[in-house]
Amino acid sequence: MKGTKHIYYILLYLPYLLSVVFRSLPHSSYLIAWLGSFFIFFVCFKGFIKKLPDDLPLFEQLLRPVFFLQIVFAGYMACTSIFFYINTLGYEYFSYVGNKSFISEDIYKSIALCQRYYVLGHAALTHGLLAAMSDPQEKKYRIYAPSMSNLLLGISVLCLPIGYLFSKVGSLNQFSIQLNGLSFVAGTIALAFAIRENKRVNLLASSGLFGLNMLSALNSGFKEPIIICALLLGIFLLPVYGKRVLPVLFSVLLVLFFVLPTFIGNFRKIQSEGVDASTARDKSLDQIINNDNLAKDLQEDNWEFLTGRLSEISMFIKYTESTPYFIPYYKTSLFTNALQTIIPRFFWPNKPDVEQMVMDRVYAARVVDQQSVVSAKPAFIVDCYLSYGGIGIWIGLFLYGFIAQRLSAMAERMFAGYFMGTAVMFAGLFQILWRGNSLEFLVNAVFWSLITMFIIQKIFKARGILYKVD
Template sequence: MTNTKHIYYLLLYIPYALSLLIQLSPHSSYLVAWLGSFFIFFICYKGVIKKLPDDLPIIEQLLRPIFFLQIVFAGYMACTSIFYYANALGYEYLTYIGNRNLLSGDIYQSIANCQRYYVLGHAALAHGLIAGMKGQQEKRYQIYAPSMSNLLLGISSFCLPLGYLFSKVGALNQFSVQLSGLSFVAGAIALSFAIQENKRVNLWASGGLFAVNMLFALSSGFKEPIIICILLLGIFLLPVYGKKVLPVLFSVLLVLFFVLPTFIGNFRKMVSEGTDATTARNESINRIINSANLVEDLQEDNWMFLTDRLSEIGMFIRYTESTPYFVPFYKTTLLKDAFQTVIPRFFWPGKPNVEQLVMNRVYAAGVVDRQAIVSAKPAYVVDCYLSYGAIGIWIGLFLYGYLAQFLSNLAEKMFGGYFLGSAVMFAGLFQILWRGNSLEFLFNAVFWSIVTLFIFQFIFKTRGILYRV
């Protein structure tokens, strides 16, 4: 991986440049920018700019940022807009039904404009990821674990109750998200290793933990934790069962994508009306099972999900229409606010409410009304745009990719290689990087995840799990 062809980095920006050249034709510009993300994936995975890590077979290193993080982050950011675009053209799935809503005259120009920003962001993200990749690193630590499923089961069992306990203690609440995420990832991987090692006790224990994590995910009101649970299990079963896992994995994910929008919609509605999470979860499942028009309801809810919630380009358009024309660029304001978030409220009782800081720019852009009881936090790429426009997107996404790769490298150096480093610690503590978030929430989570990373290394060394080579 040492022979980097630096001039080849320009290949990543070809889709953005082409889409800019034909911007007077919004449909063509949109499609070039949208297809450009697949071109960027191709460039990355063919190793055109820099050779991919070869210390492990590709199938055994999928949780490195160049693979999983890029696919999830860039796929969600840049590829899901196709449903919004199809809806704007008057299609529902593959059927033309005409436009139900009044569209502004330049809607296609607005969609193409935002898609150009997306493909620029994807190119910068890939640039950062590739630039951050290192060659074979010298191993400083070695793992001592006679049974990997025992180790993972222990990590998950330790972190799950501790994360819950910390969430109830104000001064320690900061670590609850990190511990819960680590328990969630370790539990999913423990189940795959228990299957591989054919240990019945571990299989039942890790299966129980996986079920508990799934129940928590179903009660979270979000789709991502549920999908990630299944994805992680599938990724770690791939080396064991090979490509036989893929049809099952894709089938399960397809069912989830089809059913979850209706489930989450019912769940959130009942919770907003005062129903407790457990009752809302069970009732939402019952409504789907007992629905008289199940297929029709699922199809309608799923199309609304694909066009309005899976893709955030509709909200991005609102931001680009207001900034910088009515609301000036925020410049370094968001970064300054992000630095403040890392200070625990225990030490700063007057610390500004982070949710309110973020929502202020949502209200300023007119994305949602101040009276609405809803959280519509801008995505990371939007915050980059709101700071400095296109140049903000390029700088922000390059640093995002480089930081993600740096943290993965750091975790592998600290925890003896890919498995415990990237697959467990990086994936468990830095899950927020998979999807991204508003700058303030992202900065806070990454900072405290780094602190947690060093705490766990200290614990593992004192327990003899890690020893210096």
């Protein structure tokens, strides 16, 4: 790609190298590593290393991996630890309250060590994303769609029931998650296009689909689907309304981040009593609306969320304390296990349980008690560390970024450019790459998402939606 300055890749690793120099000063080392992620964002988005794609305006290409995936993945992985760090210093928000339990001075060395691994992983991820980027290629295909909102609405409406049916058939279950994700993304974009094209019927239908997706997200018991619903709609409305969307989007996200920890906590507590998801959702909302001490409860729940659940550094610390000192590196065994997960249970009835396979290393490191019902699957960077330590993190995160960018570029070649390729197909089928997951779940999902993408291209060609340019 033109504009590449290969020697400048070293800029990405300066924060890690500097934090290693100051490793004898844990607080300084941590802050250098934490601020280093913002430095990496800066040098990447400024194009100091490689010129970023300019075939589209910025607001119309935000879902490309170098932007959205990097911000979500690296931001969640490397930037959220600040709340845990502040908490160990005895602060709650901006007030000093002291530590409620004994804090060893060694905790700061452990925090700094993990943050150094985080900034190394962020540097490697960005390196992989930029290394895989190439100049936009001549389009081999064109999309035939008199109305884009009709096409997107059709994709969403068709994928939703098919995904549900596939989830009930063991041999086809592999495709249900991908189709549901595609239905969600296509439906959300359809709503944005219906607003742009001022089509009343489409607006009503796509609004209904968006409402169903939001209800499904509320019933999931997780915060991420709810936030993604709002975030994606905002991103797709940016090309329509421009920067006017940003204040509304930021306000909505801020409210969600502040309210959701309490809502989800209430939801899970109520559901644990044997109540169905819909009833738990309604009761949880009712408790928030009718709570006389809402502000105080939200503040307490949100701080617990920020320090304990948003950041996973506390779990990462436990892994670094057990491996390689008590548990040896797993080396290639995790990747071998991941390849095995690709084989459908239909062809391998005695296939090991993937959840149990992942949780075995969680129990071995004593991250959670084996009697606990909590699922605390290790993050992707943790699996890389457990495999080969620091070098495993560099290799794993570089490949992560490189493969994600290649998949996005492949989708654009297969589906006539950024919009249908990255914004619809890549975002719909490869959502797992935004946040990552344990190696076994990640490899399985990416493989079957790739197969699904090839199948959909065949269908599009057969239906005349996608045609080859002579």
